Amino acid sequence: MYFCRSLIQDVKISKCFSVVCLICSFCNICTSIYVTLLDTVSMVKRVWAEMSFFANYVKKLFHSPISILLKFSENIFFCPEPNGNWGVIATNKFSDNFRLFKMSLRKADSFVEIPAAAKGNNLFPAVDPTSKKLLFASDRDGVWRIYLLDLEGGSEAKALTSPDADCLSPCWCPRCKEERIAFSRFNEREGRWEICVMDLGSGRISYLGPGLFPAWSPDGRYLAVQRPREKAEGQFGIWIIDVTGKEGDRPVVVDERYAACNPYWSPDGKSLVFNTVKGGAKPLREEGGCIYIYHFDEGPGRIEGPLPGTEQGAWRPVWGKDGRIYFHKREGRAVNLFAVCRSDSRVSTLAERSN
DSSP, X not given: OHHHHHHHHHHHHHHHHHHXXXXXXXXXXXXXXXXXXXXXXXXXXXXXXXXXXHHHHHHHHHHOIXXXXXXXXXXXXXXXXXXXXXXXXXXXXXXXXXXXXXXXXXXXXXXXXXXXXXXXXXXXXXXXXXSSEEXXXXXXXXXXXXXXXXXXXOOOOEEXXXXXXXXXXXXXXXXXXXXXXXXXXEETTTTEXXXXXXXXXXXXXXXXXXXXXXXXXXXXXXXXXXXXXXXEEEEEEEEXXXXXXXXXXXXXXXXXXXXXXXXXXXXXXXXXXXXXESSOOTTSOTTOOOEEEEEOOXXXXXXXXXXXXXXXXXXXXXXXXXXXXXXXXXXXXXXXXXXXXXXXXXXXXXXXXEO
């Protein structure tokens, strides 16, 4: 009898122990599941934060020329001086950073570095109407700011914009009574680029609405800008802004089938040169990367092109007073600076930057 009671007790204890073990195992499983859930939730939060950051980053990329639009590895930034004897070119041919050089338009590959523009990356050179001053954008302080340099005085470059926002693509007003410039400024709160006009004498800044890469008309009244389309992120059209405010903003080259970028006025103010980005269609060719001219004729205007030598891969056209249209284009392992003459359509190579 004692043996039976003892056996029963042992069985009960064993069962209790088994139940306890089962409960412990269940608790361990629950704990593991709980820990796994916590890890999963933490991972999801981290991934979501990273995705949100990435989404915002991508959104800024589409709105920001600093990354996609600049394409540091493929761009040359060039501005001829008004008389057409020389120009200023931003290139990384001689160093890892983009530096500014005075380049003769009479002699091929003749470069003289501008020492005051040797810090950081320096882009978007713009020579003033007197050929004595130079505007450019630089990231030497960690933020893209607009700088002014006296080409004859040899002094240090002076920052014109504050470090609280990225600023790019300055240009001079050719006929303003007071020295005025226009440039693009990134509005962090709105997440877009805006066109600004600054009076250099007073430092006063006016905001003219969204846009990139402003180009001043020869009479000083209008700005041609590149403006993103609301329902086609990364796609752009060309708009005209009346700086006096007497006329409303108006589109001149806007089409759902292609993006039009980098406008620049003809010396007589009757036309605009611009380039397309892939996705072009009639009257622009589908392969894109071409350069066209918009003529302000009566009615809807007239588009001419593509210009000789710009059929594919051309970028950032600039219309010089010497009648030539300058642009750069990748050919194999090199990025070349070209000029096409409007009178005879002859294309010449001015500078080369090998990779």
